[in-house]
Amino acid sequence: MENIKNFKARLVIQDFKQKSGIDYFDTYAPVACISTIRLFIATALIHNLIIHQMDVKTSFLNGELDEEVYMNQPQGFIMPINENKVCKLIKPLYGLKQALKKWHQKFDEVFLTHGYLLNQADKCVYSKFDEIVLYEGHGEADLILVSTSMDTSEKLMPNNGHVVSQLEYYMVIGCLMYVMTCTRPDIAFAVEGYTDASWNSNIEDNSSTSGWVFLLGGGVISWASKKQTCITSSTIESEFVI
Template structure:
């Protein structure tokens, strides 16, 4: 098929065709030959194709942003490490749970069907002081092999916003409310699958005599794209049956009022925070949930999403000192000179017009690490990180100098925390904007902060 000027129209005879509009030439980037009356699709595709150099993505390293732990990557790594005994126990515990829940049955692969692979994921759960609390092993399906419309349909993950979690911690401090934490075991095994999915047998647990068989999934499993959705649907149905109501602003917050007793439940995938006006209502809710799901009561919350909590007479402090130390160590800033501020406003930052980036991968990894920190407990670096993130695609030496300053500032402010006090018990908001700045590289910049209990929550 060809597109262009109809053959019945003569270019030589038509007054309108005496000259080609300039904007048409610019749009197609093609110089039209008057002797040719049409362009093929192939010619147009070639004209529209970008001329910039393409960089092949390396999914092993290019997309690592804030992975700062030293956990084993593969099953073989775990079994050959100095902590092999602990990892073997973790793997056995996971497999025992999977088998007890009847997650799959071994069958012959039906004709015309394909299997999805799986792998082991290892993680150390840390205590408040940074020492290992628990070795965790999860069998995870390789979801990138799933096909939309066949292996899954709708997907989402039940994740409460960090802003919401900070607000709840601030309220707990203002009103002296207890905060309990529950860890749901084998979370995604609770969800029922609607689709027919076949999976390879897991490494290290291939059934003897049935090596050629595959796992037909009956229940959901970590890694499946629909697994978080299936888990949340079951949890949501269960918790609403207990008389809880859903918060309209954050769909993973549930509230319950029983006389003069008030209670809030916060869900973050498999971690649950229980905040109530008294310990009795927390204990009651804990018992109700244990009757429906296998879970472990962690007691008073001290670590949430790598965010540490410490209670004192002054309130509740949240900080990520261990995470900051890991960042400093990973990127080699242990011996760097400390900076007093995270940003030097006298340094002008502009887009790198040369197109030649300086250590772009390492720059993006540091930015990713700092963004999680800034979004968690370090609003003091929010502006610096946000500004430097604009230049992630092509950083130059000036951008690196500014980023270096942020890391040197963190080295001197490792233990800085947010302390939510007992007052004021009111949400306050402050905002400001700079419409024009010669050193900003843009026309304007705005910022805001919401405080509760005297400190930032957003």
């Protein structure tokens, strides 16, 4: 049996006494999507990156409480001569219904004021980049958009008439895919996504089934299969329904 090095105690409030609309209002807070976590792990493997993980101790105590909330003095810490007084909370305590939301608001505020950008596809993802290099050469952005030919021996011709070699083209496409997977995970799904749908596969209500899968680095990061909510009259229509 391991020796106990220290003892810790946590003050938890009795949230079952809170009244909605008086002691608290909104209690929701976003949670990172599991597909986003898979995406970052796959990206780290592709680019041989190191993932760091950290934990904020007593994180809920860092939030700012807007509501006026009172609690009884905790047992063992009652002030002499002031036994009948209560405590007015300035910071959220563990157990408070709005504690998680207040912590997220504080976290969001600090990260945004330090130059981080909030991902619009997943509200739990923040990114910050000092410099993004898309192309090592010089010129305007139209060098990235070139006329693609099926013939690999043929030179590629962008809008400005500059001849681009196949190697330069591959470098540009590689940079574009890097931006999608590393700096813009919300559009990375457009790189390796597959979807299909059956037609009238359910014999009971003639409904169809949609299915999709998204891959990154050869691994699946998101997938789903579900029955469609409307009836389609052709295979083409069923493929348009998500």
